[in-house]
Amino acid sequence: MVLFPNPDWLAALPASAPHPFRKWVGFGVKLQHTGLMEPGHSGTDSPYVRLGVTDDASFDAVQEAKAEKLAACGDDLQAKARIEADYDAVLLDRLKQRQAGKISQGAVSASQQEAKAASPLKQLKLPALPQLPMGRSISPRSRPTLSMEWPRFGLAEGQRLWLPLLIHGGLLAWIALFSPRASTLSLILAMGTGITILNLLWRHGRFFKAAFWGFAGLAVGLGMGALLTQPLAVTSPLQELQTSSTLALLVQLLLAITVA
Known part of the structure; x- marks a missing residue:
C-alpha cells in the first residue's frame, strides 16, 4: 500500500527542499488528482482511460489491455507500476459495483456469450429410442393367454375339419388293425394329444386353452375306458x-373339431 502526502503539506514545503523528494511528492499528488485514488472515476484521466478500456469492458478485455500496456513499457519499472496500480483500481471499482448491486455491461455481455456458446449444445438431440406401438392391439396369437370364458362349440370347416379327421382316423386304424403294444400306445396317445392341441391353437389362437382341452380329452377318454372295461370283464x-x-x-377328435 502506497501512502501519498497531503497536497497542503506539499504547498508548505520550502523551496530549498531536495529536488528528488519534491519530484516524488509531486508524482503522488498528481496520481491523487488524476483519479487513481478514486476507482470508478469516469473522467478523462481515470484508470479506465489509462488502460484504454471503457467502464463496461469485460474482465478479459481489461486483462488484454493490461498485458498490452505492460508489453509497451519495456523495462520501465515505474510505468509498469502505474499500470499495475490502474489495473488494481479497475478491479476495486468493479468490486464496489458488485457490492452495490450494480451489474456492469461487461458481465451482461459475458453472460450472453456463454449462453450463445451453450445454445448449440442445447440444440443437440439424442436419437429417439424406439417406442412400442401403444395404439395397436396385440394379436392374441402373439403371446399365450389364459382365458376363463365358457367354452363355445362349433363344427370346424375346411382344413381345420378334415386334417384332425385324417390324423386321428389313422391313429384309430393303427390301434384297430395292428393291436400295438403298451409302449406304442403311449406314443399314439402323445401324437393324438399333440394334434388336438395344434388344431385348437390353429382355430382360436390360445395356447393354454388348447392345451387344457387336449389333456382334458386324454383324461376323459382314459377314464371312460377304465369305467367301460370293468363291466365287460x-x-x-x-x-x-x-x-x-x-x-x-x-x-380328442371330437374336441378338436367342435371347440371354438
Whole structure:
C-alpha cells in the first residue's frame, strides 16, 4: 500500500527542499488528482482511460489491455507500476459495483456469450429410442393367454375339419388293425394329444386353452375306458389299454373339431 502526502503539506514545503523528494511528492499528488485514488472515476484521466478500456469492458478485455500496456513499457519499472496500480483500481471499482448491486455491461455481455456458446449444445438431440406401438392391439396369437370364458362349440370347416379327421382316423386304424403294444400306445396317445392341441391353437389362437382341452380329452377318454372295461370283464391289460386309448382318441377328435 502506497501512502501519498497531503497536497497542503506539499504547498508548505520550502523551496530549498531536495529536488528528488519534491519530484516524488509531486508524482503522488498528481496520481491523487488524476483519479487513481478514486476507482470508478469516469473522467478523462481515470484508470479506465489509462488502460484504454471503457467502464463496461469485460474482465478479459481489461486483462488484454493490461498485458498490452505492460508489453509497451519495456523495462520501465515505474510505468509498469502505474499500470499495475490502474489495473488494481479497475478491479476495486468493479468490486464496489458488485457490492452495490450494480451489474456492469461487461458481465451482461459475458453472460450472453456463454449462453450463445451453450445454445448449440442445447440444440443437440439424442436419437429417439424406439417406442412400442401403444395404439395397436396385440394379436392374441402373439403371446399365450389364459382365458376363463365358457367354452363355445362349433363344427370346424375346411382344413381345420378334415386334417384332425385324417390324423386321428389313422391313429384309430393303427390301434384297430395292428393291436400295438403298451409302449406304442403311449406314443399314439402323445401324437393324438399333440394334434388336438395344434388344431385348437390353429382355430382360436390360445395356447393354454388348447392345451387344457387336449389333456382334458386324454383324461376323459382314459377314464371312460377304465369305467367301460370293468363291466365287460376284460382280462388282458393290453386290451384294456387299447380300449382306453381308442376312447381317448375319439374324445380328442371330437374336441378338436367342435371347440371354438
